[in-house]
Amino acid sequence: MMQSIRRKKRLFLSLWLVGVLGLAALLFCKVTQPEPGCRAEDLTRIPDDALMVFAAKRAQPAAAPAQDGAPATDGPKRVFLTFDDGPSATTETVLDILKEEGVPATFFVVAAENNEKYLPLLQRTVAEGHQIALHSCSHEYRAIYKNPAAYWADLKALRAQIAPYVPDAASIKWIRFPGGSTNTVSHKYGGSNIMKSLKAQAEEKGYHYVDWNVCAEDAAGGHPSASEIYHNVVDDVGDKTVCVVLMHDTRATKNTAEALPDIIHWFKENGFEFCTVSALESAEEG
Template sequence: MKFPTRLRWAAVGCILALVFGCTLTAHLSDRTVCRQEDITRIPDDAAFLPPAQPADTTDEKWVALTFDDGPSKNTEPILDILKQAQVPATFFVVAAENNEKYLPLLTRIEAEGHQIGLHSCTHEYSKVYSSTTDFWADIKELKKKLEPYVADPAALTWLRFIGGSTNTVSHRYGGSGIMKQLKAQAEEMGYRTIDWNVSAEDAAGGHPSAETIVKNIIKDAKEHNICVVLMHDTKATGTTVEALPEIISWFSENGYQFCTVEDLPD
């Protein structure tokens, strides 16, 4: 069967528009979360990691579960699971346009004994990392937006850099020295900053299954007696919620005690 040339060009046009449209939509909707390709898998700056403890030097095993880029519709089920298991966690939050309506959940997060940490207001790398001034303006804006929902905004002194403290995405916008400058400024201002040594890799494209998330975590966690686990509670990470009960069981069965980031042993 032969189609007139004009029809064929129209079809090609439609396909191109569709592909471009989808790419653009995906790009825009992902702007306010850590995308796996922008996140250092395991940052290597020792100053921002939990203390290194070789597996045979201590009996104590601790795990801090951390959730970045929320709150979102997935935060509530996560809180339900944590409550049921009586496990504390830490939430490094954002206050972007697409998640602002979930900010009242911060009150529940605090009331149930979890820790709230600062992550970013907009989570847009190009804005946040365009200069150190822009970075601190973003944090200031975040604190302002959290204020109505937390007991004491001044007590929010823990910070996690978007993309991690050794990310290189920031270099595109703020130059190669920006992370070094920001780390020094954070310390001067009295912020405590932490990366992670276990990654769920749950922000990867194609939405990894709960099974893959559990597998990713166990692979990294086996190496450490003190684990800081990076997960995400965005609207896109429903499989993280699914995986959570098994993640908690694995750490319990392997002798880990749960704590917030601020309660990790030094």
């Protein structure tokens, strides 16, 4: 009798231990598994800035050459604030700041498991005059860059996910490839020509893909401070007259939101006009 009770006790304790260890392992996996989204090491080092350079040239045709040492007449300078990987727990703060400052931005969105619950925020984003553009549904490089069909299927899934909140989801033509259009992270999944194929197909299908020429470097693992993010942006501007600024909107990029007012003030003080990336279209097609 006593032996049977002891056996039962041992069995119960073993089961309890297995349960606890299992739960711990599950939590560990959840914590250590990186969330889908841009990671600094995966971003292309040399983005395709053809669109920005072209827009810059068009922005300044009337710039008069400097005479007698006088400064050249400046053409309109334009800044395009862009946020990748949202919506997220940080989106509302970003929207509050943009509203307060009265400037528009473009959001290259995702609809992965970790951010699905924030998708209704896209309604407010649209209502406040910002542009919604496509980034990726899953943002899993392994899946989306396996082959072109997989990439387009992912984009279609993203459209379906955001459609309840974005009235013109079906006709969005602006995309940003995860990692950028010249990324190499895709090569190990889809071969070294995958981005070349995707870019050609994007053009055939009438898409405009847009990279960046100013980077906040806010997706870095070390979580740069607001001050570092601000300086990353300002230092990258140099003498550019068209700036497409890459920032991120995730629960890990609160510091980007903190830096945002100063970044906006800097562009205002330096005479930049704020636009959404759809304004690049006239530059491209003109």
